[in-house]
Amino acid sequence: MAVIVMKFGGTSVADLDRIRNVARHVKREVDAGNQVAVVVSAMAGTTNQLVEWVNQASPDYDPREYDAVVASGEQITSGLLAIVLQSMGVKARSWQGWQMPIETNDNHGAARVSSIDGTLMRERIAGGQAAIVTGFQGIEPTRKRIATLGRGGSDTSAVAIAVALKADICDIYTDVDGVYTTDPRIVAKAQRLSKISYEEMLEMASLGSKVLSTRSVELAMVYGIRLRVLSSFADHETTPPTNIDNLEDIGTIVCDEDDIVEQQVVSGIAYAKDEAKVTLRNIADKPGVAASIFGPLADANVNVDMIVQNLSGDGRLTDMTFTVMASELERALSVLDGAKAEIGAFEISSSADVVKVSVIGVGMRSHAGVASKMFQALAEKSINILAITTSEIKISVLIDADYAELAIRTLHSLFGLDAE
């Protein structure tokens, strides 16, 4: 008998028919004798409506009140799912974050889980009662106010609860049937991965894959919780999660690198359209100029991702290109305008028509030459690389948005990821 955490996102609980479908998945696992906790998101659209109301109330809102309003969405879903399960003869009750309690820090709107007391819930699920938990939220213990974990927070709730319950697996049910080598809407030959390592999944999530939130993968990695991504819209048999090889038939398992026998050099290709490029031309090439640019940006909480410095024609001047989130571009430009005196004379240009394409794979650690192979393939297609960043297990390039699909297809094929 295993302890299972099942998480269902907003599209999986969008209306009562879908909630009934979710209930069938839960009933299957309970009937198989498993101890089950279920984490639910708000019904699709609900959170957006609530956020819109908050913004209409005041764009400059108190995040504690934002949390009080927005947390109500999951409350509704968890109660409805508990009722549907009871009507199917499954013992169930809803749990709100503050009832468990799931304690968080006081960073309202993007809080971090600090501790979870799973004692009472463990007792209940051991007694055969399914626990239906509101995702995305907990309670800040000092002031006893509701705190939400930010977008994607229900994944994080699910993993954190899996840790607290010492669960054998955390199943993330979503509207796709697993993690793919790349976005199947762009590459028809994309393949579902049966396994992927935590490190790779973490890079995939940070570099644009929307399947899992970064924080949830991080937490799963730290605590060694096996994640599985699978579709809520497909029927499947229950699979005892105690032996990892039982799990390969459906979905994608996110697990330790050592549990993956056949490791590819490159496991997947991710892309992100939400970055913007800023170029400063003809700035003085002298010590401290980088600090005069990036210091004020950091002070204004603008995250800078990729940075490239070029020598310009004149030896005493240089060009600097970097990327920020497209949503922060306006703010970045006004910060730079304010810091003009310190930076010295410069011309500035910016563009949001760029895409970051990344190849990811733990196999790169032992295989040299991935980068040069990648750059050469892109060059053969006349794709200009605007910036590059690398880590031990990924290489990212910034290119013009027009070339994104071409670059992704080229690399997918180059690294042997195309389905037969």
Place this chain on the structure above:
Amino acid sequence: MAVIVMKFGGTSVADLDRIRNVARHVKREVDAGNQVAVVVSAMAGTTNQLVEWVNQASPDYDPREYDAVVASGEQITSGLLAIVLQSMGVKARSWQGWQMPIETNDNHGAARVSSIDGTLMRERIAGGQAAIVTGFQGIEPTRKRIATLGRGGSDTSAVAIAVALKADICDIYTDVDGVYTTDPRIVAKAQRLSKISYEEMLEMASLGSKVLSTRSVELAMVYGIRLRVLSSFADHETTPPTNIDNLEDIGTIVCDEDDIVEQQVVSGIAYAKDEAKVTLRNIADKPGVAASIFGPLADANVNVDMIVQNLSGDGRLTDMTFTVMASELERALSVLDGAKAEIGAFEISSSADVVKVSVIGVGMRSHAGVASKMFQALAEKSINILAITTSEIKISVLIDADYAELAIRTLHSLFGLDAE
């Protein structure tokens, strides 16, 4: 400086414009130096939507889960109002029932408030922070589950919080500007009452007036909390509630009988369309027959209101007429069918086309002849009385629904309630 509880119903907070309007009422009282707690209902329509979802999930729902779902409506309003107030420069925070906490018994769906700890809220409002409280809900302390107080529960929340805060007045803002001598949609000459006693208001509420919930008036009476009913859609000045005579200009004050100088014999006329009449003909006129009818109904939780027994032509047989809530009529008929053997042979007829019209006034205690005056006036209009019940301060008659408006207008005029 006074302590004021302000309560706003669903139509008063139906959208963000109306929530801003509510915020202006609150700001006026805070700016005048009052200590303010505000109780809010869910946005109009929200609770109905949530109840509908619960019924779709399963008509045979767990009331604890019903409460978890339905309580979310007030949570949304309280957060939004706090944000709007902050944007107007008023210090404010939202409080959910479990945060205060408002403790209730475990009768989920129609729970009763058992105790409220107002210590922390008193500190906060004394510091100038408006407390925005979710109406209609509290927490059952043993299992720490959310419990709702049933329809009209936000009025009850407001009075209970007024008790806990030792408030000087509890202002109930609604979509009408006070309590009227009768429904102005029926009698154009209906007048706003500037004051009404708790006892009369209690009868009005039980007998069909929808302005205040019965339970809230009861609670206000027991704890001596002055209530005022006033319109959220009208502007008015702040009025220090410490002297009751300051309050007469707007709305209706519900207060102790002794605070009302000029007492009318009849203060108001109420009517209720939600009763149904059941008549059993030709039952045996023998001891125990009433018990054989009303015993099974009581066992099935069917509330019987008015009862009339007539001797039929034959001396050994009798007719029995009584009323039940129209919503319970089907159940009552099937209970009676099941008890046929005990009751003995009878013919049964029923009708929901009846209205109960009531005249209410504490002045009846000292004025005899109100009933006979009333019956004679109805007889003159050829209105047949089907049943009668009386108490010390009210007389109710059951009549055919077709005559309801005529009866109400006749009585309104008869007892001198028509406006000049």
